[in-house]
Structure formats: C-alpha cells, structure tokens
Amino acid sequence: MTHALTPGVVGYLDNFTARPGEEITLRVSVLDRGGRYRASLVRLISGETGPKGNGLREERIALDLPAEHMGSEQPVELGSYAIVEDLPALGAVEMEILAWPTLPGRAPQALMSLGPVRLILDAAGAPAIVVAGATLSTGTPLRARAWYRIAARYDPATGLAMIRSTPLPGLHADPPNATEGPLKAGVVPSAPLLIAAARAPDGNSALHFDGKLEAPLLHTGGSVFHWYFARGIGTTDIVGTRAGHTVNAPKRAVTGSTWDGSVQDWRQDPAQYAAIHFHSDDLYDVRWQPSLKVRLPETLKSGVYALKLESSGPAFYVGFGVSPKPGAPTAKLAVLASTATYLAYANYRRRMAPGAFDLSMGALPTVDMTDILLARHPEFGSSTYDVHRDGSGVSYASARRPLFNFRPTGRFWNFAMDLSLIDWLESQGIVYDVITDHELHEKGAALLQPYRAVTTLSHPEYHSLEMLRAIESYLDGGGRFLYLGGNGFYWRITFDEAHPGLIEMRRAEDGTRAWAEEPGQYYHASGEYGGLWRRIGRPPNKLVGIGFIAQGFDASSHYRRTAASRDPRAAFLFEGIDEEIIGDFGAWGDGAAGLEIDCYDSALGSPPHALVVASSEDHSNAFLLVNEEIGSNSRGVDGTLSPRVRADIVFFETPAGGAVLSTGSIAFVASLPHKGGQNNVSRLIKNALDRFLDPAPFVLPTAQPR
Amino acid sequence: MSAPTIDPNRLDLAREYRACPMGRHSPELQALLDIMRHPDNHQNLILVSVAPGKWVLGQRQPNGAPPVLFEEEVFERIEHGEWAAFKRRWQALTGQALAIQ
Numbered sequence: 001m002t003h004a005l006t007p008g009v010v011g012y013l014d015n016f017t018a019r020p021g022e023e024i025t026l027r028v029s030v031l032d033r034g035g036r037y038r039a040s041l042v043r044l045i046s047g048e049t050g051p052k053g054n055g056l057r058e059e060r061i062a063l064d065l066p067a068e069h070m071g072s073e074q075p076v077e078l079g080s081y082a083i084v085e086d087l088p089a090l091g092a093v094e095m096e097i098l099a100w101p102t103l104p105g106r107a108p109q110a111l112m113s114l115g116p117v118r119l120i121l122d123a124a125g126a127p128a129i130v131v132a133g134a135t136l137s138t139g140t141p142l143r144a145r146a147w148y149r150i151a152a153r154y155d156p157a158t159g160l161a162m163i164r165s166t167p168l169p170g171l172h173a174d175p176p177n178a179t180e181g182p183l184k185a186g187v188v189p190s191a192p193l194l195i196a197a198a199r200a201p202d203g204n205s206a207l208h209f210d211g212k213l214e215a216p217l218l219h220t221g222g223s224v225f226h227w228y229f230a231r232g233i234g235t236t237d238i239v240g241t242r243a244g245h246t247v248n249a250p251k252r253a254v255t256g257s258t259w260d261g262s263v264q265d266w267r268q269d270p271a272q273y274a275a276i277h278f279h280s281d282d283l284y285d286v287r288w289q290p291s292l293k294v295r296l297p298e299t300l301k302s303g304v305y306a307l308k309l310e311s312s313g314p315a316f317y318v319g320f321g322v323s324p325k326p327g328a329p330t331a332k333l334a335v336l337a338s339t340a341t342y343l344a345y346a347n348y349r350r351r352m353a354p355g356a357f358d359l360s361m362g363a364l365p366t367v368d369m370t371d372i373l374l375a376r377h378p379e380f381g382s383s384t385y386d387v388h389r390d391g392s393g394v395s396y397a398s399a400r401r402p403l404f405n406f407r408p409t410g411r412f413w414n415f416a417m418d419l420s421l422i423d424w425l426e427s428q429g430i431v432y433d434v435i436t437d438h439e440l441h442e443k444g445a446a447l448l449q450p451y452r453a454v455t456t457l458s459h460p461e462y463h464s465l466e467m468l469r470a471i472e473s474y475l476d477g478g479g480r481f482l483y484l485g486g487n488g489f490y491w492r493i494t495f496d497e498a499h500p501g502l503i504e505m506r507r508a509e510d511g512t513r514a515w516a517e518e519p520g521q522y523y524h525a526s527g528e529y530g531g532l533w534r535r536i537g538r539p540p541n542k543l544v545g546i547g548f549i550a551q552g553f554d555a556s557s558h559y560r561r562t563a564a565s566r567d568p569r570a571a572f573l574f575e576g577i578d579e580e581i582i583g584d585f586g587a588w589g590d591g592a593a594g595l596e597i598d599c600y601d602s603a604l605g606s607p608p609h610a611l612v613v614a615s616s617e618d619h620s621n622a623f624l625l626v627n628e629e630i631g632s633n634s635r636g637v638d639g640t641l642s643p644r645v646r647a648d649i650v651f652f653e654t655p656a657g658g659a660v661l662s663t664g665s666i667a668f669v670a671s672l673p674h675k676g677g678q679n680n681v682s683r684l685i686k687n688a689l690d691r692f693l694d695p696a697p698f699v700l701p702t703a704q705p706r
Numbered sequence: 707m708s709a710p711t712i713d714p715n716r717l718d719l720a721r722e723y724r725a726c727p728m729g730r731h732s733p734e735l736q737a738l739l740d741i742m743r744h745p746d747n748h749q750n751l752i753l754v755s756v757a758p759g760k761w762v763l764g765q766r767q768p769n770g771a772p773p774v775l776f777e778e779e780v781f782e783r784i785e786h787g788e789w790a791a792f793k794r795r796w797q798a799l800t801g802q803a804l805a806i807q
Contacts, residue, residue: 048758050784051759051783056758349770351752352752352771352772352773353766353768353769354750354766354767354768355745355750355766356743356748357748357752358743358748359740359743359744359745359748362728363728363788364751364752364753364787364788364791365752365753365766366752366753366754366755366761366784367752367754367755368754368755368756369754369755369756369757372773375770375771375772375773376772386770389769409758410755554727554728554729555728555729555730589728618730619730620728620729620730620731621730621731621736639730640730
C-alpha cells in the first residue's frame with residue numbers, strides 16, 4: 001500500500017530564458033495548507049532516466065534566499081470571454097447574437113450578460129433570459145454545432161421579457177421558438193457587457209460558454225451597439241461601436257455562420273470568419289502575484305536550470321535556460337533547447353484520459369504524481385495534444401501558468417531526456433552555451449552566428465517560420481548543425497504577438513495528429529497556413545536531410561553502418577569505431593533508434609549528395625509508418641515488415657563550408673552517456689563535434705553518389 | 707459481428723510476452739495483444755510512478771480525472787507492470803486467471 005503525495009507547491013517564471021545577473025520573477029501557488037515552501041536554484045545535469053541511465057543529477061547554486069517562504073493558493077480564472085466596459089446607462093435592453101453551441105446542456109452558459117440581466121442557454125441547453133435569478137426559457141434545447149440567432153428583450157419598467165431562437169437556414173433547421181412573459185420589474189441591466197460569460201458575485205467570470213458566437217447586438221435607449229469579430233483577428237480587440245477585448249485567448253480566425261467552403265484563408269473573405277470560438281476551459285494568463293524575485297549570479301554558467309520548489313510531496317521544478325550575456329558567447333558550441341516544443345506539450349492530459357493508448361503506442365501510458373496533480377487541477381489548462389471539453393482541439397499553449405513538463409523528472413521525454421546530452425557534454429568536458437527556441441524566434445540567425453556549431457536536442461518538433469529561416473540562414477553562412485533528435489521541424493507554430501508567451505498551432509490537413517483542425521480553419525490568426533512544414537513546402541528533409549517516418553513507444557533498436565560510412569567524406573565520423581552495429585544500448589528501450597524516427601528521402605528534398613552512413617533495423621511491431629506516408633490504409637507498415645521503418649544517420653556538406661549531421665531518433669541522446677560515454681554513439685558524436693568545431697571549411701563533393 | 711477472442715490454451719504466447727513485453731513479437735502474439743488492447747478490452751489501464759522506481763497500475767477516468775490506483779501491488783520495473791496488465795486482460799477475456807506468474 002502506498003501513500004504517494006503530489007507536489008504541494010507549483011509555480012512559473014515570466015520567461016524561459018534568463019541571463020547571468022538578471023532578476024527573474026517566480027509566481028507561486030502553495031497548495032498545502034501550511035503555506036510554507038522552499039525554493040532553490042539548481043543546475044540540471046541529468047534527468048530521471050530510469051534504471052538504465054545515470055539518474056537524476058542536479059547541482060545546487062548558492063543563493064542568498066531565506067530557508068523558507070510563505071505563500072498561499074493563488075486563484076485561476078478558467079474560461080474565455082469578451083468584455084466591453086464602456087457602455088451608457090442602461091434601461092430597456094434587447095440583446096441578439098448568433099450562436100453555434102458545442103455543449104448545450106452541459107450547464108447554464110451565458111451568451112451575453114449585463115449584470116443581473118443575462119441571455120443564456122439554460123441547464124437543458126434552451127435559450128433563456130435571466131433577470132435577477134428569474135428565468136424565461138424557450139424550453140427547447142438547441143442542437144450542438146448548428147447556428148441559431150438568439151434574441152432576448154427586457155424592460156425594467158414593466159418587467160416584461162422575451163426570448164427567441166431562430167435557426168439559420170440549413171438542411172435540418174429546427175422550428176423557431178419564442179416566448180414572452182413577465183419577469184421581475186425594476187432590475188437594471190448594467191455594464192460591463194460580457195460575451196460568452198457572466199459576472200459572478202465574487203467578481204470573477206462564470207457561466208462560460210462553449211461554442212462560437214458572432215455579431216452580438218445590443219439595443220438600448222434608442223441606440224444600437226454592435227461588434228464585428230471579423231475585425232481584430234490576431235489581436236485581443238473586439239471591434240464595434242464600443243471597444244472591447246477578449247480574455248483568456250478564445251480562438252479567432254474560425255469559420256462563422258456564413259462560411260460556405262468557398263474560401264479557406266480567412267483573409268480572403270473575413271466576413272465568413274466573423275465568429276469567435278469560446279471555450280469554458282480556455283486559459284491564457286493565470287495572472288498570479290509575484291512571489292519571489294531571484295537575482296542570478298553574474299558568473300552563472302550557461303546551462304539548463306530550474307527553480308526547485310519543495311513543500312509536501314515531490315519537488316515541483318520550474319525549468320528554464322540560462323544563455324550567455326548578449327554578445328558574449330562563452331563557447332563555440334550552442335545547444336538549442338526546444339522550449340517551443342516543451343510549451344506545445346505542456347500540461348499534456350491525454351495520457352490520463354480513456355482510450356486505446358497501447359493499441360497505437362505499443363505500451364501503457366505512464367505518469368507520475370506530478371501528472372496526477374495536473375489531473376486534479378483542470379484550471380491549469382491543457383496542451384496542444386488535448387481537446388477542449390467540447391471536443392475541439394486546443395490550438396494555444398501559454399507559458400503564463402504552471403507548466404508540468406519543464407522538469408527533469410517524470411516521463412523520460414523532451415526536457416528530461418534532453419538532459420542526456422547535457423550529461424554527456426559535461427562528462428566529455430565539452431564547453432557549450434544553452435540558447436532557446438524562444439530566443440531563436442525573437443533574434444533570428446544573429447543568435448546562431450557566433451557559434452561554430454549548433455546542436456538540437458532529442459525532439460525539436462515545433463518551429464515558427466522565423467526559427468526555420470534562422471537555421472537556414474545559419475547554414476547558408478557556413479554554420480555546422482547537428483540534429484540529434486527525431487520528428488524534428490514538423491509542425492508550424494506562430495508566436496502570438498497579442499498574447500506574449502502564447503504559441504498557436506493548427507493540426508491541419510495531415511500528419512500524426514492528436515486531433516484534426518476543423519475544415520476552413522487551417523490558417524492561423526496571423527494569416528499563416530498551419531500544419532506540417534512538409535505540407536507547407538519546407539520539409540525537414542531539405543533542412544537536415546531526413547524527416548519523420550515512423551514511431552513506436554515500446555523498445556528501441558540499433559543502427560547498422562552502411563557502405564557509405566566508408567566514404568572518405570565520412571571517415572572522420574567513424575574514427576576509432578570498428579563495430580558495424582551502432583547504439584545497441586541506451587537509457588530508453590535499450591537502443592539508440594527509438595520512439596520517433598526519421599529517414600532520408602530524396603523525393604522530399606534530402607540533399608542528393610548526403611551520405612546515409614547508418615540505418616536502424618529490426619524495429620518492433622509497435623513501430624508504424626506515419627500517416628503522411630500512407631495514401632490509404634495498408635498492412636505491412638510496421639517495423640517487422642516495412643523496410644521504410646528506419647532511422648537514418650545522415651551527413652552532408654553545405655555550399656558555404658558548413659555541414660549537417662542528423663541522427664533521426666528521439667532516443668539517440670539517451671545512449672550517449674552509456675558506460676560513462678565509453679560507447680560508439682558517444683564516439684560518433686564526439687568525432688562529429690571535433691570536426692564541426694574546427695574552422696576548416698567542409699567541401700562539397702564533386703561527384704554525387706545518388 | 708462476433709468479437710475476436712483469445713485462446714486460453716495459448717500459454718506459449720503468454721510466456722513469449724512475459725519474456726519480452728517490449729519489443730518484437732511473433733505475429734500470433736501481436737494479434738493477441740491487438741485484441742487485449744482493443745477499446746472493448748483494454749480496461750483503460752495506466753502505469754503510475756508513485757515514487758522513483760515504484761510503479762502501480764491504475765485505471766484512467768473520464769475527462770482525464772485522476773486515475774484510480776491499484777496500490778495493492780507495487781512494481782519496481784515498468785515491464786512488471788505491463789505483465790500485470792497482461793494478466794488482468796487475460797483473465798477478463800478468458801474468464802480464468804493466467805496460470806503463469
């Protein structure tokens with residue numbers, strides 16, 4: 001019998017990147033009753049690897065901090081809405097709005113509210129007007145995912161009220177419903193106007209709506225106020241006769257009541273995208289009060305760090321990267337931390353939801369007590385791998401909330417697995433700087449230019465156009481790039497300028513998708529076409545020589561050297577390596593080729609002169625070709641039957657004297673520290689780094705082998 | 707349509723799985739696993755690390771609510787938890803406990 005505890009304290013930082021000497025602000029919520037917690041700064045060296053790795057290792061950094069802090073539980077307002085503060089004094093009112101409910105009947109949900117006067121869907125999902133608690137309902141629930149025009153009227157002088165719903169034309173339109181009658185007289189509607197929510201007595205928003213709303217209208221005192229959601233896409237503004245704004249990032253650039261499929265890009269006809277999709281579980285910014293300000297030492301080494309928060313139960317780690325001071329790199333090698341990917345995965349709940357998980361993954365889902373804490377707190381929001389309560393995909397991931405995966409513990413994946421490279425670099429005495437995706441997006445190629453070589457970590461999956469251009473520009477300038485992961489450069493994201501700390505992604509069209517974007521909504525609010533970079537015309541094969549081909553989550557396998565590994569161009573890679581088999585060991589699945597794997601494909605743009613120096617083999621039944629490789633369903637696509645299920649190690653030179661080495665497996669880095677780095681994966685990457693850090697230019701081959 | 711079943715006499719497949727729960731399986735074992743992992747049969751099992759190196763089975767709950775933990779049995783390796791899940795599913799599908807520990 002166990003009595004496992006969940007962490008008693010959670011928190012987040014304002015940024016994923018900090019610099020020596022900077023002050024960082026930590027926001028904490030203490031879930032324990034006592035309110036006490038401890039905070040320490042640790043440099044992370046190795047993650048919780050399981051029994052086949054080096055295990056959790058961290059180095060405490062001395063700080064002048066009190067031994068203990070006091071805190072309290074900080075509130076979270078979950079659910080999105082729009083608000084208009086500036087309205088005149090109100091009397092008799094008529095409200096009207098177009099609604100496409102997705103969860104009618106879940107609970108009472110407000111469409112529009114003016115203090116005590118509310119236009120709602122009642123507990124049964126029927127349109128109703130509520131005046132100071134008295135309700136007049138049509139009594140006819142709305143169907144989910146159908147458009148209706150909903151209108152309500154209330155006159156405080158007489159107490160008379162009306163509620164009406166009219167389905168918009170469609171193949172299965174319901175009959176209109178309307179009713180009117182007396183409600184309480186003398187109740188005065190009041191600003192602010194809330195759209196998709198109502199104000200609770202405690203001042204927080206409540207009665208959040210799930211679904212799309214469009215064209216809200218308010219008649220009062222002979223004036224008409226209206227709002228047009230087709231304007232202001234990409235901002236927090238709602239544009240109309242009075243200015244308003246959205247709260248908690250409802251989804252913009254969504255199809256509206258007039259969308260007929262004739263356009264797919266909202267910019268071509270914004271009128272067809274005049275809706276906003278609100279969710280009762282949207283979350284952007286928990287807006288917690290600062291709890292602790294920490295001044296980082298001026299001499300702090302660049303690396304991967306965390307503020308380690310301790311109360312009852314396991315520690316809660318708030319991970320971040322410390323990059324060198326601007327313009328002052330401390331190494332020739334930069335490690336590019338996948339903060340964009342970590343953010344896309346942050347607060348991933350799907351593993352804990354019912355479903356045929358091991359039918360597709362080949363193993364049971366695994367979680368720890370920190371994940372269980374997340375399950376207990378839906379108010380901390382979800383990941384872009386989850387769906388909202390109404391089944392629509394989560395398109396946004398925000399950094400302004402506790403993030404449950406920026407930590408060295410838990411699932412050996414992303415952050416925790418990436419520390420395997422840090423562990424290995426430390427053991428080899430290789431000097432490195434840590435930089436982050438977020439910096440790369442912001443600063444572009446200038447961030448990379450000081451470095452002779454840049455390496456990724458295990459799973460750099462999510463990139464903005466700005467990030468890809470930065471890497472391309474670095475390579476065009478002769479940079480050397482190591483892609484030591486799998487399924488990299490896969491999905492497009494955009495950084496939402498209206499919501500600092502928020503990324504947007506749309507699982508459009510194709511790919512290994514946790515959910516599918518709704519038709520007509522493949523374009524981001526920025527106007528960029530979402531989905532796989534492969535479908536957008538920038539396949540990872542063009543950038544790093546390989547692209548995602550298969551995945552399986554049970555066991556890893558090894559690579560076998562190819563004849564091309566004997567090419568003189570690749571001799572430096574295999575110096576001191578006599579074995580044919582590479583990486584038949586490792587902390588994940590006993591092999592270096594596992595989890596998500598990539599292969600060479602000239603049809604997708606892998607350079608013709610690239611050398612495939614090793615390929616994995618003997619993958620398990622659980623490894624299946626990815627969807628985008630399959631036109632129609634077929635047997636024979638698993639690791640036991642398909643020769644395409646393989647990870648390729650690829651090397652190629654670039655025209656400006658640079659080079660790329662890609663290893664094509666998420667599990668790869670977890671093999672580096674094996675036996676203290678005395679192994680052939682370690683030797684291969686050490687050889688590569690020795691050459692990549694040498695300023696002597698690489699030379700393109702004159703004869704191309706393919 | 708009749709649902710596929712598993713043969714309670716195929717203890718050889720159970721032994722094969724116990725020897726290697728993660729990795730390549732014979733086609734017959736994979737077919738058995740596909741039935742066990744089918745939505746009708748998988749029981750929404752999950753492995754929960756209650757402390758480093760300590761695992762228990764649990765059952766996933768609607769809407770991602772915290773799983774119900776089966777804390778009477780603690781495993782020190784994930785593979786042992788997978789084997790325990792196999793035995794639970796075997797019993798549910800065949801109506802008899804697996805005669806292999």
